[in-house]
Amino acid sequence: MMKVVSHVQREQGDWILHTVMVEGQDVPFKFKRKDNYQNLKGARVNMTYYPDQESVAGMAFEIMKVVRIKRA
Structure with missing residues (x-):
C-alpha cells in the first residue's frame, strides 16, 4: 500500500492522462x-x-506504467 502525494489529470486526445x-x-x-x-x-x-x-525532447525518463489502481 502506498500513500499518494500528488495526483494530476489532463486531457490527451480522447483520453485523460493521470x-x-x-x-x-x-x-x-x-x-x-x-x-x-x-x-x-x-x-x-x-x-x-x-x-x-518515456522520451521527452530526446531525453529518456524513467516512469512507472500503472496497470491496475485501487483505493485502499
Whole structure:
C-alpha cells in the first residue's frame, strides 16, 4: 500500500492522462482512462505497475506504467 502525494489529470486526445506521485518515490506513476478519476491526493492505494521509459525532447525518463489502481 502506498500513500499518494500528488495526483494530476489532463486531457490527451480522447483520453485523460493521470500522473501520480507516491511517498518515498521520485518516479511518476502514469495511467490513462476515458473519464476523470477521483482525486487521490492523500489517499492510500494499491497499484500494479511495471517500469517503462518515456522520451521527452530526446531525453529518456524513467516512469512507472500503472496497470491496475485501487483505493485502499
